[in-house]
Amino acid sequence: MSPAVEIAGLWKRFRIYSDRNTSLKASILQRFRARYSEFWALEDINFDIAEGETIGIIGANGSGKSTLLKCISRLLTPDRGHVAVRGTVSAMLELGTGFHPDLSGRENVYLSGSILGLKRRDIDQRFDDIVAFSGLSRFIDSPVRNYSSGMYMRLGFAVSVNVEPDILLIDEVLSVGDEAFQRSCIAKLEELRSEGRTIVAVSHSLPMLAHLCDRIAWLDNGNLSRLGEPDPTINAYQAESTVDGGVLRRWGSGEIIVTHAELLDASGQTTGHCRTGDPIIFRLHYTSKVPLDETHVCLTIQRSDGLIITGPTTRETGFQTGRLSGSGWIDMMVERLPLLHGSFEIAASLRDQDLVHIYDHVQHLLRFEVLPGQSAEPSGLLTFWPVWSVTPVHD
Numbered sequence: 276m277s278p279a280v281e282i283a284g285l286w287k288r289f290r291i292y293s294d295r296n297t298s299l300k301a302s303i304l305q306r307f308r309a310r311y312s313e314f315w316a317l318e319d320i321n322f323d324i325a326e327g328e329t330i331g332i333i334g335a336n337g338s339g340k341s342t343l344l345k346c347i348s349r350l351l352t353p354d355r356g357h358v359a360v361r362g363t364v365s366a367m368l369e370l371g372t373g374f375h376p377d378l379s380g381r382e383n384v385y386l387s388g389s390i391l392g393l394k395r396r397d398i399d400q401r402f403d404d405i406v407a408f409s410g411l412s413r414f415i416d417s418p419v420r421n422y423s424s425g426m427y428m429r430l431g432f433a434v435s436v437n438v439e440p441d442i443l444l445i446d447e448v449l450s451v452g453d454e455a456f457q458r459s460c461i462a463k464l465e466e467l468r469s470e471g472r473t474i475v476a477v478s479h480s481l482p483m484l485a486h487l488c489d490r491i492a493w494l495d496n497g498n499l500s501r502l503g504e505p506d507p508t509i510n511a512y513q514a515e516s517t518v519d520g521g522v523l524r525r526w527g528s529g530e531i532i533v534t535h536a537e538l539l540d541a542s543g544q545t546t547g548h549c550r551t552g553d554p555i556i557f558r559l560h561y562t563s564k565v566p567l568d569e570t571h572v573c574l575t576i577q578r579s580d581g582l583i584i585t586g587p588t589t590r591e592t593g594f595q596t597g598r599l600s601g602s603g604w605i606d607m608m609v610e611r612l613p614l615l616h617g618s619f620e621i622a623a624s625l626r627d628q629d630l631v632h633i634y635d636h637v638q639h640l641l642r643f644e645v646l647p648g649q650s651a652e653p654s655g656l657l658t659f660w661p662v663w664s665v666t667p668v669h670d
């Protein structure tokens with residue numbers, strides 16, 4: 276069977292202009308030429324995407340991810356090599372791609388649908404589903420120039436996923452929507468995946484890609500650094516990636532240090548993501564230079580923007596670590612994770628029995644993603660799994 280997307284020897288070049296002629300005189304003196312250098316955004320990319328496969332593309336900013344998607348969607352033409360695409364393509368590459376600002380949301384739905392090759396009767400059949408998914412029924416007849424970026428994204432994504440494409444291309448647009456809409460998007464992508472659609476997604480949300488994708492392609496400075504199963508590829512990428520400019524922020528006297536941290540699922544396997552309501556374990560690995568009695572652990576969970584959610588310590592719970600020497604690990608078990616969907620990270624510190632002297636404190640120790648799970652809340656930080664009841668009072 277032929278692949279849905281075939282990429283062979285793909286090279287893509289751009290010009291970076293050092294100056295531009297700003298006047299007719301300057302243009303004549305420069306003989307209507309501007310100085311520029313060439314930049315290769317993609318270099319010799321080779322891989323196939325099978326029909327029905329979901330593949331994620333990761334890499335640092337400027338590594339060529341968006342350029343690759345634009346080549347697949349035929350918005351850009353390769354300078355060398357070729358890209359063969361078999362099937363209809365729906366691309367969500369930028370907010371409001373294909374939208375006309377002076378047209379209403381309704382008119383832009385029909386415009387985008389026609390660009391994607393649908394006839395008017397086909398759009399008529401899908402229109403109610405598109406509007407319902409976007410949640411913009413009140414604003415569907417307003418000009419899209421008055422839409423917020425989130426509203427743009429809602430409508431654009433709703434059109435892209437409801438035209439039943441053979442191949443869906445997504446470029447980091449899910450990060451714009453609110454929490455409830457992100458849940459709907461993930462559920463829709465899972466539905467399309469189960470239907471056998473081919474999906475190519477660019478995202479910096481590595482846990483989401485690990486959850487959705489069959490394979491991950493890692494681009495590094497325009498080169499295909501690695502292509503393979505999600506977990507090994509993401510782990511290799513994270514191992515070479517750095518946090519806060521390259522150094523973990525840490526301080527302390529150093530008698531005992533946290534070497535690294537892991538998030539473990541219910542089966543004891545290391546993971547980068549979990550779901551609301553899952554049982555999980557935060558594991559802190561330590562190395563002690565000298566034996567220490569009664570070391571206390573402080574663990575802080577915070578949102579990716581720095582908002583602290585909670586900061587439990589072993590002292591508060593009465594847990595005794597005992598005498599620590601050499602190497603080992605300390606586990607904090609959570610029977611039912613109350614965090615709602617979002618990106619989070621942990622910091623950890625090892626202190627003396629009075630919590631005054633700091634042996635080691637490490638910021639940005641572990642990043643993880645919480646996916647929608649056992650919760651009905653559309654937004655917020657935590658769930659309490661409330662139980663409701665009504666007690667009528669009769670006069």
